[in-house]
Amino acid sequence: MKFFKKSALLSLMTACIMATSAAPVEAKPTNWYAKRNYQGPEVVLRVRGVGLLTNTSEDETVNGQPVSIPKQGDWWTEASYYGVEMGGAYFLSDRFAVEGNLGYLGTTDTFVQTFTFTQGGSPVVVSTEGKVRMIPVTLLAQFYPAPYGDFVPYLGAGWQHAFIMNDYENIEMDDFSGPVFQVGADYWFNEKYAFNFELRKVWMKTDIDYSALVGQAIPGMEYKSEADLDPLLISAGLTVRF
Numbered sequence: 001m002k003f004f005k006k007s008a009l010l011s012l013m014t015a016c017i018m019a020t021s022a023a024p025v026e027a028k029p030t031n032w033y034a035k036r037n038y039q040g041p042e043v044v045l046r047v048r049g050v051g052l053l054t055n056t057s058e059d060e061t062v063n064g065q066p067v068s069i070p071k072q073g074d075w076w077t078e079a080s081y082y083g084v085e086m087g088g089a090y091f092l093s094d095r096f097a098v099e100g101n102l103g104y105l106g107t108t109d110t111f112v113q114t115f116t117f118t119q120g121g122s123p124v125v126v127s128t129e130g131k132v133r134m135i136p137v138t139l140l141a142q143f144y145p146a147p148y149g150d151f152v153p154y155l156g157a158g159w160q161h162a163f164i165m166n167d168y169e170n171i172e173m174d175d176f177s178g179p180v181f182q183v184g185a186d187y188w189f190n191e192k193y194a195f196n197f198e199l200r201k202v203w204m205k206t207d208i209d210y211s212a213l214v215g216q217a218i219p220g221m222e223y224k225s226e227a228d229l230d231p232l233l234i235s236a237g238l239t240v241r242f
Contacts, residue, residue, distance in 0.1 A: 042091040046196055048237030052081040055230045063222050072114045079107045097142040106133040119218055126217045130168035137161050156182040160202050170213035178204035186239045194239040204229045
């Protein structure tokens, strides 16, 4: 009888152990979405330092005819631009968000732009000194393919408009505007704070009118340029959840 009781108890214990080991274990994500049991719209604030790698091409005209004017001290390709950006992302779900950003990009470099024209077979050199600063405003739609985990990557696409502060005398320059694509990631230290890193490619166009500058040396000449400014922005900073 004792042997039967021991055998039955042993069998029951074995069955419990097997049932426990066979039961599925639910994987719980670790980042702030899971910890808060995401129920609706969320907001995060991002503050970043930004650096800009320039890339450009220009279509130049003199009195309406295509030309290529030798120049030195280019304000865009030879300058180093950097600044700050602040923005917020509004989450419509755990995977989709809209983000708006406001930034400032400037340079400590003051460039002397020099243009060399040919007039009557002789070279005519025209120059001006200054710098360009910009205030970019960006609106993006974002997708978070893997929102659960400490490392949260994202993709985004939208539009950027940059308001221009032009210090060059006798040069008229329109604001920059164009589509933008971003790829970035947040690494969450805890439920509130994350390290953010992002790359953003922008395709912008602007019209530049040098006629007032060139006209001082060569009266009646209209020198204009349509510039494709396609910079790569590299940024890093802090993400804060509210």
